[in-house]
Amino acid sequence: MALLLDVSKARPYDPAALRAALREAGLPDTVSVTPLPRTSPRIRLHQWDLGDGTALMRLESTGIAAARTAVRGGAAPVARMAVAVLSPGDWTLTHQGTVIGPSPGEPTLVAVDHATPFDFRRGGTGTVLVVHFDCARLMLSDRTTARAVRGLRPDNALYDLVRTYLPQLATVASTSAEMLPELNTMTIDLIRALLVNAAEAADSDPEPDMIARIRRFVEDNLDDPALCADSIAVAHSISTRQLYKLWSRTGIGLSDFVIGRRLERARVTLRTHRHLTIAAVARRHGFNDATHFTHRFRAAYSATPSEWRNAEITAVSAQ
Template sequence: MAEPGRGCPGLAPHVTVSGTHRGRGESSAEHHPLGDGAWLTRLRYTGLAAGSAREHRSTPAARIISVAVLTPGEWALTSRGAAIPADPEQPTLIALDQSAPFDFRGHGSGSAVAAHIGHARLTLSIETVHRGLDHLHPGLALYPVLRNHLQQLGAVAADAPGLLPTLATSTIALFRALLISAADEARGELPGRTPIATIERYIAEHLDEPRLTAERIAAAHSISARQLYKIWPAANGPLTGYITARRLERARLTLLTQPHLTIAEIARRHGFAHPTHFTHRFRAAFGCPPSAWRRGNRHPADA
């Protein structure tokens, strides 16, 4: 007997969850809040089915978009009538709109890490979201970046779940940029695409490069730096501050998930040419130097 999804945080009420005919439907799930209605789920299952049989009209505030990493295994997924191919050798990144028809069948045993995000938080039209979802594929530059990011979030959820809300902004920004990338590729170089969305995607793809300057960003989009500053939305904050904030968010996640890396290595990995500059910026943003933050958030097993 199918059970409604309303008992699972992050799942829309109309989503049903049940066992498959080839399994007992055993599963265990941990649900962690990301803030503003977004959730992260860590799932282990044996013989699990989930889905929605028809389109559900939803406002942007009620519509939930999910992105997940699924381990290789005996599973099948269709979304909006199209089959999503599974990689038999490595984890697969999938994404879907819970208000659209979808059907997941995990006949064997497997696991997943999934983020459930309100459509409104992506600040994209549903047409762009669906175009991106329909054309998501491993060849996109941000595909492995978001896949690895979600896997790291799963590790954070296991060791220090209280930190997850602080990482929500970077998670949503990566997912948004991936959707834009997939949608842009699907429709080609159409003149109507949003320039700021394209610029944000470019920043996300080159964020860890130290020489990511306004001049370089502007040149990549055939405009002047002055034009770039003029069209850059005030809601994003100053351009340099936006880049620094995104770098610090990634670095803070790496401090937790890559304990073998030194502070200097993490600084260089995330676009900071000088470790002292990284430490200064980190302290200003989070109230303590990166070394103290790492010690204070270290899992007991790692101490």
């Protein structure tokens, strides 16, 4: 295991050191990572080499923005892509015209092509666990990998397997790094099977973009108390029944997704806007009833909003 970067209150953030660490981890120059504005960013970056241009990276941080930037002359970078597990939280990933959000309370599996623009933003503390590799190792066409990136969804037959496998691979890396080269080929084969399955699903889905548009609409109107299945259906000129049938492909209940995303945003606001009352936080994030907000928050995080806020304040004060 190699700890490439450790930014904390005792170790000030240095943009040049972060860029150097990302390059050492194997990410191309076109990919940048920047902490979101805050008083004391915290970042820990680990990297393990599996061989043949394949690497496992774990990035633990406070709020960050990551993006693929334009190439300014020179030779084109080696075509690379990544499959990543993103921890739950307040984040969005925009890639290939699609906005992806977290699964409430669960890690999310995504595929990212480093050759095309993407933008990832997370408002709070979280972890990104990434396997990145040369696309040539997949032995798939560019068209197939592009379809796979768009078609990867929770109902993919291998989605849960890969989402579980990557954290287990990180555990092996932390305890028995010498075994990683032996797992290299198996890891790439598993990712290849995942992407082939996702590409086939994209080909068989007549309306893959509709789910993305619905998800984007929900994210854009999340704080509107009037957001509901009926208003979402009307905005997309479909019936409520069609909406539920279409959304069922995500593997997440529509109401659970909306409430989960509202709670995740509210949790960030509880930490960053301590002057707001619990009722004000509830209203800001689409809950008309503060009691209902408290009930749903406790069910999701095993603490009331007040208890969670006080615990956060205590944790920050202790640092």
